[in-house]
């Protein structure tokens with residue numbers, strides 16, 4: 155079975171982890187500091203703060219931006235749950251707005267309609283590896299004095315008009331879960347160009363400590379380990395090559411999948427896509443049939459995401475208006491394996507299997 159995702163490791167990760175274990179310093183050591191520095195450099199941001207996952211990166215970053223009870227934060231309805239739940243974790247209210255059918259990204263017109271006097275920030279998600287419409291969102295932020303926050307969990311290395319994601323918002327939040335474009339096992343990172351936000355993030359992930367055993371606010375233990383950071387440093391060095399391979403695989407699919415019931419993903423103007431997922435759309439409620447067919451032919455697939463965030467039971471009494479495009483996409487989307495080390499034979503097999511489906 156060709157799996158839907160597969161991390162790329164070699165002896166370099168194994169050697170890096172062995173060295174950390176042999177050193178005896180497996181937490182709060184030099185590896186985390188070096189990883190933060192190298193990641194900030196990669197994204198061309200002033201600073202980067204490592205966390206133990208992408209959700210805690212979002213929670214910490216939102217708190218550091220001053221999001222609290224009574225605030226509203228606009229998020230797309232078609233995203234992974236953590237984009238919205240991290241807002242709730244701050245005591246604030248996520249307002250889910252609809253997305254654009256072709257790009258899957260938050261719809262800037264829908265954002266404008268949802269701004270109220272309580273709106274404090276907008277989270278743009280670079281879903282499936284493609285930057286969202288950053289220029290349009292920044293315009294709304296400027297018009298209404300709102301904070302722009304980037305959810306970069308799926309878009310390490312993606313660029314918008316030649317500039318890396320994570321460098322546009324007050325903060326950018328990354329995830330290093332094993333299915334992502336680069337991994338540390340579990341892990342996350344907050345990028346920022348704001349010194350005071352960076353300082354507050356560092357305090358919040360470390361029990362609100364100003365210095366050792368001096369706690370000036372309630373914080374958390376959201377720290378990344380040195381073992382994770384050592385893996386992350388190796389993965390970061392390979393990221394551009396891994397993203398190029400994802401792009402090559404995506405181009406292969408786009409050239410070779412031909413089926414009347416399938417719509418292929420598109421790349422929006424000014425965006426460099428890193429294809430965290432290659433997401434096709436299957437018309438007329440035929441998606442589940444294709445899932446079974448591909449499974450019978452040894453191809454693993456996944457649905458990102460079967461239920462829009464605004465339709466999740468936990469948000470059922472939030473009185474969020476319906477998001478019809480998200481509801482439609484939830485019934486149509488299907489992610490194909492696009493990870494870097496797929497062989498040409500596997501790529502051809504995936505395309506042939508799809509083209510032969512009827």
Ligand SMILES: Cc1ncc(COP(=O)(O)O)c(C=O)c1O
Pocket residue numbers: 207208209210233234236237279305307308328329330331341342
């Ligand atoms: C868009 C998005 N935001 C946030 C997260 C949360 O990251 P993590 O799973 O590392 O907590 C994810 C992870 O899948 C994600 O895809």
